[in-house]
Amino acid sequence: MLFLVLLVSVFIPASSTGKLHPIFARANVHFDASESVMGTLYFIQARDVSPVIIRGTLTGLEPNQTYHGFHVHEFEVNEGKPNCTAAGGHFNPSNQRHGAPTASLTQRHVGDLGNIYADQYGNATILISDPIIKLAKGSQSILNHTIVIHKDVDDLGLGSYSDSLTTGHAGARLGCGFIRSTSMTIPDAFKIFLS
């Protein structure tokens, strides 16, 4: 129990401003076409002003394929058997260029989360903290949008391809999952950090 309390304190710094108002979401990722990527991603935002933490594991990526573009896309997809193409373009409510997750809101799409890394077994363990996406209500909320995993590396808008500034030249969509709000209590939600 003490460990859990300590753990929660790591992700909810005492110096944070704003009322504690945790929001949780999850996305069940399923493969598209002939690919086999799948897994569950959890999304947590502790306060309206807090970054969103994304935690989860994906399996079925090509071993040693290294980096894969990882974005929130605009439209809803079917949860059990998604057509990832139906997710449309990158979630871009502020009408900006494609960029790196470290860029400011005027230099990236809201949905630009960079790349995830596939290990030698084709698994990707994901722990991302992003200050731009939100679960709280507002134009930057990713609830009811779709997370997409791509076949190729996202060049973060730095490449010389014709689509570097729109998609990061990340290629085909291996899998995707609809981001749905879920009602976890705080301890249950943060237990995922113990696994």
Ligand SMILES: [Cu+2]
């Ligand atoms: Cu994408």
Ligand SMILES: [Zn+2]
């Ligand atoms: Zn983008």
